[in-house]
Amino acid sequence: MEVERKEWILEEYVHGGVPTSRHLKLRTTSVGVSEDDVPDGHVLLRLHWLSVDPYLRARMGSQRDGLYFSPFELHKPVTTFGIGEVLQTKDSSFSVGEIVLNTIAPVSEYCTVPADALKKIKLGPDSGVSALDYLGALGIPGFAAWIGIKVIGDPKPGENVFISAAAGGVGLVAGQLAKLKGCRVVGSVGSDAKAKFLKEEIGYDDAFNYNVETDFDAALSKYFPDGIDIYFDNVGGRMLEAVINHLNTHARIPLCGMISQYNQVWTERFGVRNLLNLVGKEARMEGFLLDWNRFGEFVEETTGYIKQRKIVSKYEIYRGTESFLESIQSMFTSSNGGKVIIQVNDDAKA
Amino acid sequence: MEVERKEWILEEYVHGGVPTSRHLKLRTTSVGVSEDDVPDGHVLLRLHWLSVDPYLRARMGSQRDGLYFSPFELHKPVTTFGIGEVLQTKDSSFSVGEIVLNTIAPVSEYCTVPADALKKIKLGPDSGVSALDYLGALGIPGFAAWIGIKVIGDPKPGENVFISAAAGGVGLVAGQLAKLKGCRVVGSVGSDAKAKFLKEEIGYDDAFNYNVETDFDAALSKYFPDGIDIYFDNVGGRMLEAVINHLNTHARIPLCGMISQYNQVWTERFGVRNLLNLVGKEARMEGFLLDWNRFGEFVEETTGYIKQRKIVSKYEIYRGTESFLESIQSMFTSSNGGKVIIQVNDDAKA
Structure with a gap:
């Protein structure tokens, strides 16, 4: 038995600017969904939810852009984290009907992957966490926030912490983690609504709209009269430079990513x-990637926070794999508030 | 009884360019050298040797240049590390005729300072070290090299280490420390003679003249086919940017100073x-200053290396306090090879 699926293919590296339909093509193919279609050690999934993150843009540039993330292969499907249901399995650790996290999910409705690409997740009424949490606070963004704040930043109570792109998937969690450590936390965002949201619903001490307060030096003087001890950098460029003029002695700057810089080739990036x-x-x-040796520790700690409602989430949900290109483009226009996710199927359960 | 002395005064902050006679003035005064002229808790010294280091330039800019080193006070003497002989003392820990290290020595022939600005040093035939060592490998440059390599860089045997301004006071020691840790060490310098000197006399694995190999990217590809694990940065700017394109995973960049950037106001500095x-x-x-809590550990370790001839030194000696302005200017023209020192008196003993 075969089913039709769509999947997004990277046809051309993006050397400057935002990815467009020239770089990313939606291809329709069919895939066998019988047990015989699945190789040994592999699992066939029906995907429910897919994670859309700024670093995906970085993987769409080639090495010559100086992005230094491992680039996607040309003419192959783009992959991300996804949540799916096991339809067929040729690996005994998984069973049909189980909901799993797929670390190399194509942007598609169905996929067949090696079992070691999957991670077991605990859901259900007793777990206290949702499937979406595994793409948010318990997924790539949450893990990045945890490494950056806990491992690199190592905040002390009372320290002043600044987080850029603070209403994005990573920033939301990073700010809450810093608050849990007893810090004063201020974020920069791209709209007044997001600033209000961070202050009223997420517990940030303050937040400002960088599209309104465009003199970053003046804004930082205003929001950080005592200087900055930790800057969790999601944007790079002009904001990073401004922050460096406001650092306290022994300040730490975890470099998580630089969304303001992904769309330029390196020689055209902002010079600090x-x-x-x-x-x-x-x-x-200090730059960092995800340290999978610490994933278990991260999941355990963060699950506790989620159950106790000490970390709350917000999602911006796009519908259908077709929306992938639009969802990626949206990252660069400040239009999202919260972690961007694609709901692949109408019957996907959070 | 009074004697005549000359001393260098900072009359104007240097906002751009190299310090000139407009900023630094040589003033002649007289100073009392009788016991009665020395306040309680103070010591009167006749200075023999003075340390001239690039960071002194940074202290000649005001805060608005964004140098973020504590600037010298205007209309006051410029101070540095010096070696001198006790002429009079009103502190019982020191005795007349003793040779001491003065951490706030004016660029002058005589000075009266609080006893706590002095450090005792061990000289003489049995000590294995010279007075000059206390301004070089055992002084500010050696201490900076030790913190940068040992504390920040933490080299592992076999790692590839790059050192800029490698024939300067700091670079000379930094390279030798990295060699002692079993690393492969390459330096950049401003002349072929210095490159030859580093390779033949200091034990660098290789060295290149950045005035000849002006395509830094090509030079680093050539000298670091396996990438760079530690970059000990003394220069900043274009070299720092080039290095960042050649880093290995988990590379460390101890930032000691940026001699290529001191002469610009911050908005005109090179953007990385x-x-x-x-x-x-x-x-x-990671930027660092001298951590005086570790000075004892540093002196002990480095004294051992010097006695065993595992760290060797080279000095560029200017004569007389009058030469201070010229010696500072020389730092920015690649004309020195080795640690720059002023011999204050003709009878000064190394």
Whole structure:
């Protein structure tokens, strides 16, 4: 038996600007869904939810753009984290009907993947977490926030923490983690509504709209009269430079990603002129990726926070695999509030 | 009894360019050298040797240049590390004729300072170290090299280490420390003679002249086919940017100072465009100053290396306090090879 599926293919690397239909093509194919169609050690999934994250844009550039993330292969499906239901399995650790996390999910309705790409997740009324949490606070964004705040930033109570792209999937969790450590937390966002949301619903001490307060130096003077101890950087560029003029001694800058810089080839990116200040301030700037050795520790700690409602989530949900290109483009226009997710099927359960 | 002395005064902050006679003035005064001229808890010294270091330039800019080092006070003497002989003392821990290290020595022939600005040093035939060592490998440059390599860089045997301004006071020691840790060490310098010197006399694995190999990207590809694990940055700017394109995963960049950037106000400094690479390479860039809590540990370890001839030194000696302005200017023209020192008196003993 075969079913029709759509999937997004990277046909051309994006050397500058936002990905368009020139780079990403929606292809319709069919896939066998009988037990015989699944190779040994593999699992066939029907996908329910897919994670859309800024780093995917970085993987759509080639090495010559100096992005230094492993690029997607050309003419192959783009992959991300997804939640799906096991339709067929040739691996005994999984069973039909089980809901699993797929770390290399194509943007598609169906996929067949090696079992070791899947992670078991605990759902159900007693678990206290939802399937969506595994793409948000318990997924890539939450894990990035946890590494950046806990491992790199190592906040002390009372420290001043600044988070850019603070209403995005990563920023939302990062701010809440810093609050849980007893810090004062301020975020920058792209709209007044998001600033209001962070203050009223997420517990940020303050937030500002960088499209309105465009003099970043003045904004940082206003929101950080005592300087910045930790800057969780999601944007890079002009904001990063402005922050470096407001650092306290021994400040830390976890570099999570730089969404303002992904759409330029590297020679056209913003040049940060004040790195010399890091010397006098004895400050540390440190890039990080996800350290899978610590995934278990992260899940355990964060699950506890979610159950106790100490970390809350917000999602921006796009419908259908067709919406992938639009959802990626939306990342670069400040239009989203919350973690961006694609609901693949109408009957997907959160 | 009074003696005549000259001393250098900072009359105007240097907002751009190299310090000139407009900023630094040589003033002649007289100073009392009788016991009665020395306040309680103070010591009167006749200075023999003075340390001239690039960071002094940074302290000659005001805060608005964004240098973020504590600036010298206007209309006051510029101070540095110096070696001198006790002429009079009103502090019982020191005795007349003793040779001491003065951490706030004016660029002058005589000075009266609080006893707590002095550090005792061990000299003489049995000590295995010279007075000059206390301004070099055992002084500010050596201590900076030790913190940057040992504390921030933490090299593993076999790692690839790159050192800029490698024939300067700091670079000389930093390279030798990295070699002692079993690393492969390459330096950049401003002349062929210095490159030869590093390779033949200091034990660097290789060195290149950045005035000849002006395509830094090509030079780094050539000298670091396996990438860079530690970059000890003394220069900043264009070299720092080039290095960031050659980093290995988990690379460390101790930021010691940025001599290429001191002479510009911050908005005119070189903008580093590829900080995004730090994310994908999980690399760390960290500024540091001298951590005096570790001075004892540093002196003990480094004294051992000097006695065993595992760390060797080279000095560029200027004569007389009058030469201070010229010696500072020389730092920015690649003309020095080795640690720059002023011999204050003709009878000063090394």
